Amino acid sequence: MSITRKKGPLYLQVKKIIKDRILHGVYPLGTNIPSEPLLEKEFQVSKMTIRSAMQELAQEGYVEKKSGVGTIVLRNTSFSKLxxxxxxxxxxxxxxxxxxxxxxxxxxxxxxxxxxxxxxxxxxxxxxxxxxxxxxxxxxxxxxxxxxxxxxxxxxxxxxxxxxxxxxxxxxxxxxxxxxxxxxxxxxxxxxxxxxxxxxxxxxxxxxxxxxxxxxxxxxxxxxxxxxxxxxxxxxxx
Incomplete structure (x- = not known):
């Protein structure tokens, strides 16, 4: 998937796309997010960009990274006031x-x-x-x-x-x-x-x-x- 710097920081664009996929069941609750190398290849961005996106999702409670297991979806509902x-x-x-x-x-x-x-x-x-x-x-x-x-x-x-x-x-x-x-x-x-x-x-x-x-x-x-x-x-x- 193509993203561009014209739309803002790349890591925020990646975060938003992954979050949308979680909220819509593309990445179901309890399953693993694709690995960092696969996400790097899909979005054509650096490892640091992917890690920054995943850190933000973890801070918001959507995912958790477990050693030897990968990044798991913990929550698939929004806390937004909307x-x-x-x-x-x-x-x-x-x-x-x-x-x-x-x-x-x-x-x-x-x-x-x-x-x-x-x-x-x-x-x-x-x-x-x-x-x-x-x-x-x-x-x-x-x-x-x-x-x-x-x-x-x-x-x-x-x-x-x-x-x-x-x-x-x-x-x-x-x-x-x-x-x-x-x-x-x-x-x-x-x-x-x-x-x-x-x-x-x-x-x-x-x-x-x-x-x-x-x-x-x-x-x-x-x-x-x-x-x-x-x-x-x-x-x-x-």
Whole structure:
């Protein structure tokens, strides 16, 4: 995988990629992270860069290096204050599933007048379309809309596994509240093709809104879930 100094310190980029893999079940709980030589070869970086990345992950409690054994995954959930935005995938990973994401497109989009998006974001917004896979099967078709305050290089795109809430954090935006709505949606021709279901098939439709500390809309996401593959899970704490 190619990384570049233009995106900041190399060891932090490596750390972020490995952390994403842990959080999405690519490196399951209790298993070994690939060896330093393999990571050096994959990322085309020095041994010191890999060691610095692994030290940070160890300090955050994700991994532990054991002599003669290797580096083991100790934790696969996030302590981020935005973790509520990631909780569903974390539950699936805790149950032993593997989550993968594929970016289908990223662009700066003009918004039609009189629409909900126009009310939320004004004349333009950033748009990212992604497909989630559960254990290799297409599971969720997501379309994300962000305010222009969220930084994104549309030409370069973003890594498939990157959390969009990390993207918000990197833009120095502090989220204060979330709002979710659930309803029944019906697969469009595009969504049906992506999820492998007939056009018009009923799907769980999730609409998420995220707001900053001043009450401004930062994100609006529309997701279509193939619940025949996996039920949507909600945990309520006592």
């Amino acid at each position: 973790s509520k935005g990631k909780r569903f995938t974390e539950i699936l990973v805790e149950e032993g599933h593997k989550i993968e994401k594929k970016v289908l497109g990223a662009a700066l989009a003009d918004i039609e007048e009189g629409t909900e998006l126009r009310r939320l974001f004004g004349a333009r917004c950033r748009k990212i379309e992604r497909l989630y896979f559960l254990d290799g099967e297409p599971f969720i078709h997501y379309i994300h809309f962000f305010s222009e305050a969220v930084w994104l290089d549309e030409a370069a795109g973003l890594p498939d596994m990157q959390s969009l809430y990390d993207l918000i954090e990197e833009s120095r935006i502090e989220l204060e509240s979330f709002r979710d709505r659930f309803t029944v949606g019906f697969a469009s021709a595009e969504t049906g093709k992506l999820l492998g279901v007939p056009e018009g098939a009923p799907l769980l439709k999730r609409l998420r809104y995220s707001f900053d500390v001043e009450g401004n809309a930062v994100e609006h996401s529309v997701g279509f879930y193939n619940t025949e593959l996996q039920h949507y899970l909600v945990n309520y704490d006592a």
